Amino acid sequence: MTTENSSGEHLVYISNPHISKMEEDVLYHFNLGTKTHDLPAIFGDVKFICVGGSPSRMKAFIRFIAEELGLAKPDMDYPNLCEGTDRFAMYKIGPVLAVSHGMGVPSIGIMLHELFKLLYHAKCSDVTIFRIGTSGGIGLEPGSVVLTKQAVDSCFKPEFEQFVLGKRVVRSTDLCADLIEELLSCAKGMNEFNTVVGNTMCTLDFYEGQGRLDGAFCSYTEKDKFEYLQAAHDAGVRNIEMESTIFAAMCRASGIPAAVVCVTLLNRLKGDQITSPHDVLVEYQQRPQKLVACFIKKRLGKA
Template identity: 75%
Template sequence: MSLTQLMYLECICGYESFTFVSHSDCFIHLSNPNIATMKEDVLYHFNLSTSTHDFPAMFGDVKFVCVGGSSSRMSTFIKYVAAELHLDHPGKEYPNICAGTDRYTMYKAGPVLAVSHGMGIPSIGIMLHELIKMLYHARCSNITIIRIGTSGGIGLEPGSVVITQQAVDERFKPEFEQTVLGKRVVRSTNLDTQLVQELMTCSADLNEFPTVVGNTMCTLDFYEGQGRLDGAICSYTEKDKQAYLRAAHAAGVRNIEMESSVFATMCSACGLRAAVVCVTLLDRLQGDQINTPHDVLVEYQQRPQRLVGHYIKKSLGNS
């Protein structure tokens, strides 16, 4: 196989190899031929459109995209990463690019984009469709996208950071299932294994908090879907819950959240190098409710930001 073929193969698979593609562009590809025939593409939930906004001028230099559920967390993150990269003067405010809508927020500092996605698979799925199209229209290349968020841990000390090895469903299978035109469609949930290793190296560099690599279980619900006993409806016992969570742990699951499976599926399908980095707010084997003091939770939530910020700084310093 020729060098050119190897470079192409790695691009379409969403992997960026320092050996083969560090000096070539790996562009986003859409798994939808209809986009090429559209005169205008309206990204309704971003309040952006190809006819009213110059996407290449606005976003063409983006190399890192970080997404998270909370709007305020993304605002905090963009200020943090801008300071780490010495992009602007301290205290600078970054405008919300999606100010015309209240669905999502988007902030940009140099080559870094931060976007909120709300809670759950439907919310992040809608956001990702429009985000990936936006990056495509902007002709971005060599993009790394990372979800930073919070989760419930299984058998981990609260405050531990989990770098997702594989996103799995509630049956511990590495699949994302969706109904399309009334038919069941199942797609894989692959993430970039090299990126996982690079993030673990960055955690070792920092040496500030416990970090593990493990499977992340993605659910459709926060209460019954995650085996909680404190929802408005519950049809199982503490014994049932413990048996389920221990089975998840035995299957390699170390944390639970509500977005990773569709995130992994969509990024992989469009050639995006992707990872999920979440902090655990509690150990679900010990309880269901989060009763940690607020200031401690705030510090926990900053841990994925510090890790990913260090990764971006290190990547730019090495490039």
């Protein structure tokens, strides 16, 4: 669902009638608020948002995109706009905002609620959002980048399930097809690494939830694991991570075009543990950043 202003720009939509009745909206986990901060002045020009698990990775991204857009200056500092809280980190340069979301569905869900309210209060329009990160591949060589077609749960269903006041609520996890095509076009133009479109499985756990054999507990056999991962591959799943279903569902509900761009660090059909050298992993982690930067530069006419 989307709303438009008088100029035909698409605004961020939030479905909560109680917000307009509040004297003040405190974005607690960001350490921001409608009375303590001029949100339209600080964030009103935001057009592109990148979210990822790690605060340090988000700061690295904002430094990188500043260079790519020609906005960086010698000795330039990039302050954490959420200073005062240790939950999330937020950085901004020009029209680009980078926010960390921690690990797993609960953490990113809290962050997205407050992020969408921030965008709403700041009167942001025509926003595009990306989740960039790492994942385990299924049938792909390490270093491959997956553009998520559908985020699916552990049963390969394209839905996000949540219980609200004790009642089961299910939301769609389809992502923006046009945005995926634009990103794929950028990847083909770059021609630097393997990029594929596939489904992404979102789990609630890194170990048993993803069929690993190396956790503290394991109640299944190696044969069980491979049968499950093969079934996932047959269902179109090409990578596994821990945030995509709620990300896709909430972005869809807010009318924000969204994409999940994750690099694979290993092929889960060949093992459970990440064994690539540190410098190789660092280069892999930069691949989603490079692809999203290419997209942003094209949108801004700076490619």
